Amino acid sequence: MMNQSVVLGFTTLDIPSYTAIPKCSLPDSFRHCLTNNYQQQLVILEKAAHDETVYNQTHNTNYTHSMARYEKFKLVTPDVLDDVFAYLNGAQKRPILDLGKYESFRDDNLTIILYKDLLQQLPECNLWHLLRAYYLEEPILITEDLYNLFESEPLVYQADLRQIADLLVSITGDHDVSRYIADALLLDFSLPMLVTYIVGKEDKLWPFFAENPTYIDDALGIKTENSTDVYRGYKIPNALVILSLFPKVPNKYISYLLELALGENRRSRLAAQKILNKIPNIHLEVEKTLASSKQELRIVAANWLAKLGHNTSIGVLKKALQIEKKEPVIVSILNALSRLGEDISRYLSRKYLKNEAKKALKAKIPVSINWLHKHSLPDLTWQNGDNVDPDIVYWWIVLAVKFKRPDGNELFDLYLGLLDVESQKKLGLFVLQMFIYQDTKRLSSDEAEKKAQILAPQELQDYQITSKQFPEIFPEDKNMTLEYVINNLKSHFQWEYIGTAKEAKGMLALSKYIDVYQAVQIVNMYLKGHSSRRSQISSVLEAIATIYHPAIIQLLLTVANRYSSNIVRKKATALLEQIADNQNCTVEELTDIMVSNANLDPQGVLVLDYGGRTFKATLTNSLQLVLTNSDGKIIKSLPAANKNEDINQVNLCKKELSNSKKEIKKVISFQTARLYEKMCIEQNWSYTQWYSNFYQHPIMNRLIQRLVWLEIDSQQQIINNFRPTEDGSLINLDDEEIVLNPSHNIRLAHRIYLSDEQTSRWLAHLDDYKVLPLFAQFSCPLPDINHVKDNQLEDCYGQFIGRFILQRNLVQRGYQFIDDWDRVEGFFKIFKPLGIRACIRVSNFYKLSTDNETIQLYQLYFTQRLAMIDKPMQIDKVPPIILAECYADYCSLIKNK
Secondary structure: OHHHHHHHOOOOOOOOOOOOOOOOOOOOOHHHHEEEEEHHHHHHHHHHHHHHHHHHHHOOOOOOOOHHHHHHOOOOOHHHHHHHHHOOOOOOOOOOOOOOOOOOOOOOOOOOHHHHOOOOOOOOOOOHHHHHHHHHHHHHHHOHHHHHHHHHHHHHOOOOOHHHHHHHHHHHOOOOOOHHHHHHHHHHOOHHHHHHHHOOHHOOHHHHHHHOHHHHHHHHHOOOOOOOOOOOOHHHHHHHHHHHHOOOOOOOHHHHHHHOOOOOOHHHHHHHHHOOOOOOOOHHHHHHHOOOHHHHHHHHHHHHHHHHHHHHHHHHHHHHHHOOHHHHHHHHHHOOOOHOOOHHHHHHHHHHHHHHHHHHOOOOOOOOOOOOOOOOOOOEOOOOOOOOOHHHHHHHHHHOOOOOOOOOOHHHHHHHOEEEEHHHHHHHHHHHHHHHHHOEEOOOOHHHHHHHHHHHHHHHHHHHHHHHHHHOOHHHHHOOOOOHHHHHHHHHHHHHHHOHHHHHHHHHHHOOOHHHHHHHHHHHHHHHOOOOHHHHHHHHHHHHHHHEEEHHHHHHHHHHHHOOOOHHHHHHHHHHHHHHOOOOOHHHHHHOOOOOOOOOOOOOOEEEEEEOEEEEEOOOOOOOOEEHHHHOOOOOOOOOOOOOOHHHHHHHHHHHHHHHHHHHHHHHHHHHHHHHHEEEEEEEEHHHHHHHHHOOOOOOHHOOOOEEEEEEOOOEEEEEEEEEOOOOOEEOOOOOEEOOOOOOEEEEOOOHHHHHHHHHHHHHHHOOOOEEEEOOOOOOOOOOOOOOOOEEEOOOOOOOHHHHHHHHHHHHOOOOOEEEEEEEEEEEEEEEEHEEEEEEEEEOOOOOOOOOEEEEEEEEEEEEEEEOEEOOHHHHHOHHHHHHHHHHHHHHHHHOO
């Protein structure tokens, strides 16, 4: 237990009050809506009953469920609907409304009040009405399955938990509703769902659990006088997330949290530490752990003290260092001392490093790097040019592997800082390449053939046996030849991985100072060729994310948005969020700030110095790098070195030029797609953001010249429409130079916000100036939505198109499959900042099929992430540019087939 002095002052917790949900009446128009809903459902059930009758006659069965539901539904009279409406307004007790449902099945269609979310769309509807409606039509959803409402209903999602509890008690009379709420958050929610759920609602969650501490007690296994013997299976990680929201740490949880904060489970450990960090003197308790007999606990304590940042811990850490024998602990303590500002230079001297390496390498090397031999290390030099003893570098690698953190720590950064710049790059390249080489090792053709020849006779015998036993199932096995089996096995063995670097991930910490463009190229190849190595890919991303560089940010963004593995996408997203948090900005802001300049200067020039001669590569307005020599003459390529020039320097220049060309292509591709999305969601940039991130950027400046922009005032009125020109001026439709107001915002233009005359004139302007637009801004008008049915556009419904043309056109426009395993049901494009998806439904086909079958087009519709699920959008609520652009995508399928 902790000393009383440590926890003093944390015995009381001020719990904020909350506002009760008012009870108010729905408009009379909703009574008519109930009638319409009922009549539409009756038609659906009548058809279901008819289909059931036909099925029984055809298949000689006696199903009755649909017919019974239909008969019960017909009993709902106008008087019953009057009672339902009165109940919703609190003017009557709960009426009997038997819709003939099976309680064990959800049937979203079979509702009257909740049909198509029409109740929720009423401005007068609040949580009180919604929960009454669910209690009447879907009672299981406000008891045992309450978590479904937390996920799907914005009114529930946004409410204070105490508001929900109060309303449920008043509506149901059940005083155990607090348990249903606790079950939802501590049992039914996965940890990622809970982490997503709490964002922006912290003060609406923790007060409920502060007033009902029994549930946190149950999760942590704490027995109190109010505890029950019922095992609820509450999840400790979920309970820690809830506790992290508390402004202060309740005393009774501290000892339990300390146990978790020093435990083996890394996720629970970090979560518990985050909570305990709120205690001012927690470092005093952590310092005691440095004397633990367990190595892992001492490492955890040292790392935790480094994060806490109390200078008073320096003396305790120094004493622990004097008696410590285990290398990983020594690394952790030195790292902590360095982070606390202590001078550890004597531990960085060559003599000290050599002695430590000599002692350490006498011990057994970790099995996870027994494939990495000291003689394979590159030759490295210290900052003064002296050669580095290979033993020291090999020892660093061993230490890093034992430390098991791809993102490393400050001590490893200090070690690397002792090397000269070129050696830092060489070591980083070596470590990354060796990790990937070991992780992707496969048998050579000869090795695979030898293995196949050994195993083929037995394999052939197995084929022959199955052919005799099951001749009708395996008729082809009868004629199987040994040569065929050998070739088949050889092909299989050549694709098998025979090595792994998974347990050596810590060595990646030494790749931090690798040449960035080399790192991106290597990692991209790894990502494309070895997507099944999800854990190792995540480790590689974690390592390169420590390099704060635009090219790395762009790589992480690409992976987060497009990579095939959901696990890897989530990892890249988490790393981006961590980087953005460290920079005190959002991921969106980070993406604007960190656009790679491909080594170009602000004027878009790359200077290539041969030593004797200098060349320039200039980015033109046509987005091409044009080479010129010292006389300003255009040349096609860099020349070879002459007698007076260093061949290595020349090769570096050629490599730099090649890297810049590749990087420019990536920036253009990524930023074109990004600017298009920003146009669709009507993104506003402040003048300062637009000027510094776009106008002054050597590549972005060329891109924004190909687009038309709007100047918007604080009232969202258009002040100017303009285009940046090659000479740096901003001109309007009359070719007049304008000056932007620094207090105004900038936004991309679109046809729907300009008149037909302005649109025509801008198209003529771009043609006259021979400007090739980055993408079309003036070609997509708004569709007529006056005759839209069920919020779905059906202009192309029933049209046929070849599968390959359909797929190619939509993928090029940024759409992805809507699929259920291998079966494709349509395509969607996501506008992530708004949580909106544009969906084009088509007749089903199989993703892996190679047939160019004919596909039938169905509807275009939109969904939006509300609460925690995607819900259908009303067509008039879709942002107009998104509607116009996606409607054009939909119609283009017929035009281009």
